[in-house]
Amino acid sequence: MQTELIDDDSPEAPVVSEKSEKAESSSVSFEKKKGKKVEDLEVKDAQMIFQTVWHELEQDVGTENLRFPAEIFWLNGAPGAGKGTQTEFIMEFRDLTEKPIIVSELLKSPEARKKIDAGLLAGDREVTKLVLSTLLDPNYESGAIVDGFPRTKTQVECLKLFHGRLSELRSKYLGTFQESQFPKPRFHIIMLFIDEEESVRRQLLRGQRAIAHNAEVEASGVGGKWELRRTDLNDEAAHRRYKTFKESTYDSLTTLREVFHYHFINAHGSVIEVQQRIISELKYQSSLELDQPTYDRISSIPLAEKLSLHARQVLVHRLDSYEKFHSELFEKVVGLIKSKFIPVVEKHSISGLAYINSEHPVFDDPLAIAMLIDVFTERGFTAVVDIRRMEVPSRVDPKTYEIINRVKKVYRVRINFDGSKIRRGI
Secondary structure, eight states, rough: OOOOOOOSSSTTTTOOOOTOOOHHHOOTTTTTTTTOOOOOOOOOHHHHHHHHHHHHHHHHHHHHHOOOEEEEEEEEEEEESSSHHHHHHHHHHHOOOOOEEEEEHHTHHHHHHHHHHTOOOOOHHHHHHHHHHTTSSSSTTOOOOEEOOOOSHHHHHHHHHHHHHHHHHHHHTTSSSTTGOOOEEEEEEEEEEOOHHHHHHHHHHHHHHHHHHHHHHHHOOOOOOEEEEEEGGHHHHHHHHHHIIIIIHHHHHHGGGGTSSEEEEEEEHHHHHHHHHHHHHHHHHHHTTOOHHHHHHTTTTTOHHHHHHHHHHHHHHHHHHHHOOOOHHHHHHHHEEEIIIIIHHTTTTTTEEEEEEEEOOGSSSSSHHHHHHHHHHHHHHHEEEEEEEEEEEEEETTOOOOOEEEEEEEEEEEOOOOOOOOOOOO
């Protein structure tokens, strides 16, 4: 019998068929006779994996030919959630014409089969390379759906690095004749979710239908057989497959909520009900996307997370420069902080918030204000300075009796810090 048994939702599992018993029994993946799981020796450093894959792509096609789709939908879901059913609908809704990239199908390629037939796992590096290489196909220029990536924590980190590299290329070639080759990357994470009970029910039902269909095909000799997953035949295996998805794929993908457009789709209910949720979700997220010219206009402004990455080192450098090149002014500012500001701050140690007004002329120098802010920052406070100008009577003109005003500067400093938490009895 040639029915093919597959398990394509395991994060790093090879595709196993009855035609390839050698791969199935290999001691590199699982020694079934002994029931012993062999340690996966692949390096899990996402930075190293991505840099290696990217270097290989540059060697294969050249940096100038790294043309990836402007929009990519990374589709994942619980076992039985209906990825295959909903993929075609998503493609039609977003006007995508090229067939989806299905990772489990990529793992059947000659390159991947060599590893699998040798009993080797298709690891993060191999899977990442296969996916990125396929995305270079010109047919995916307008957009692509990738079904089954990322599935592991390492692959999730590789995806973040991939998006970062595409953004860097966009900035590098912006304003050049190659600008159109490097569009702003738009990544969408789509998660079709169902709970464990529903997942197991759908898996086992799918297995029953596949068995019945294949028996009919074998008896009639008409039609083709459906692929049959091992986990669709056993309740315990179906639960185990869902657990793998929840612990490896689902938990890893939730870390992307703050990075990319994250579409969480409740896949319970009928096909039509799920499609209505997909329409609602994708329409909402589309309204949040910037047009290309808008993005290009503001992309040169650094992200807050990048500014904060080395903020401490930059602060230390500034403070050292104050002492070295502006020692006299720095001494005055520090002296004022100790004598005038800290006594007030101490009185507000419970609330953690103090407002202090100062008219000291030292702050007429903008550098003195910068010093004050940096000193407080280094000591763990947050300081904000607001300069207020007020007109106050100065003198009376003896001839016209007109009141002559002068402008008085008031430096209002707001200082925040973690206040004391007092335990109160009841």
